[in-house]
Amino acid sequence: MLLKLLDKFDRLRVIYDRDHQQPYMYRYYLLFKDKVQDQERANQLPFNLMLHKICASDPDDLHDHPWWYATLILKGGYWEITPQGRFWRGPGHFRIRGSQDLHRLELPEGGTGSWSLFLRGPKVRDWGFVKRGRWIYHRRYLDDRAVAAQQL
Numbered sequence: 001m002l003l004k005l006l007d008k009f010d011r012l013r014v015i016y017d018r019d020h021q022q023p024y025m026y027r028y029y030l031l032f033k034d035k036v037q038d039q040e041r042a043n044q045l046p047f048n049l050m051l052h053k054i055c056a057s058d059p060d061d062l063h064d065h066p067w068w069y070a071t072l073i074l075k076g077g078y079w080e081i082t083p084q085g086r087f088w089r090g091p092g093h094f095r096i097r098g099s100q101d102l103h104r105l106e107l108p109e110g111g112t113g114s115w116s117l118f119l120r121g122p123k124v125r126d127w128g129f130v131k132r133g134r135w136i137y138h139r140r141y142l143d144d145r146a147v148a149a150q151q152l
Contacts, residue, residue, distance in 0.1 A: 003028065006028045006029070006030075006051075007028075010033070011028055011029045011030075011033060012026060012027070012028055012029075013026075013027045013029070013033075014026055014027075015027060017056050022055070022056060023055050023056070024054070024055060024056045025052055025053065025054050025055060025056075026052070026053040026055065027050050027051075027052055028050060028051040028052075029048065029050055030049045030050060030051060031047075031048055031049045031050075032045050032048050044122070044123075045122065046121070046122050047119060047120060047121055047122065048119070048120050049117070049118070049119050050117075050118045050119075050120070051115070051116075051117060051118070052071075052114075052115070052116045052117075052118050053113050053114070053115050054076075054078060054105060054107065054113055054114045054116070055107075055113045056107065057078075057104075057105060057106045057107045058104035058105045058106065059104070059145075060104070061104065061129040061130060061131050061141070062081070062082070062083070062102040062103060062104050062129065062130045063102065063103070063104060063127065063128065063129045063130070063138070064099060064100050064101060064102055064127050064128060064130075064135075065097070065099050065101075065120075065127050066099060066123045066124065066125055066126060066127045067099055067120045067121045067122060067123050067124060068096070068097065068098050068099050068120070068121040068124075069096070069097055069118060069119060069120040069121065070094070070095065070096045070097075070118075070119045071094070071095055071097075071116045071117065071118050071119075072092075072093070072094045072116060072117045073089050073090060073091050073092065073093045073094075073114060073115075073116050074091060074115040074116055074117060075091055075114070075115040076090075076091070076107075076111060076112060076113055076114035076115055077089055077090035077091060077093070077108070077111075077114050078105045078106060078107050078108070078111075078114045079105070079106040079107075079108070080103050080104075080105060080106075081103060081104045081105075081106060082101070082102060082103045083102055086106075089114075099121075099124050099125055099127075100125075102130055126138070128140075128141060129141045
């Protein structure tokens with residue numbers, strides 16, 4: 001019922017995988033909607049609270065975020081791969097991460113996805129990926145990935 005109501009009031013954003021083929025995440029805005037017409041105003045939001053359903057694993061490269069965040073796993077779960085190792089994050093797991101903390105998420109085989117409550121802080125930087133030990137701005141990384149896919 002709540003999800004249908006949020007969708008009706010345009011509070012749902014579907015984020016597709018890096019190749020724009022399938023949904024990666026369903027993001028329900030519980031407070032503010034980040035993707036407002038005025039991007040500058042959206043970037044100045046001091047925080048936001050969202051409900052996430054993660055439907056697909058991240059690609060192989062670790063990434064960071066433009067803000068600090070806290071997450072509480074509600075249902076399902078995932079493996080979080082960080083420079084320190086691979087860790088299971090299941091229901092009830094609560095974590096606070098900084099904007100420069102690197103990770104990627106991997107859903108278990110045969111899983112139905114993972115639901116989490118996600119609180120994010122204000123934007124403090126651009127985000128990107130680490131490839132071969134180098135940080136790469138996310139748009140460049142995605143453009144390079146698209147070019148490489150076309151050459152196959």
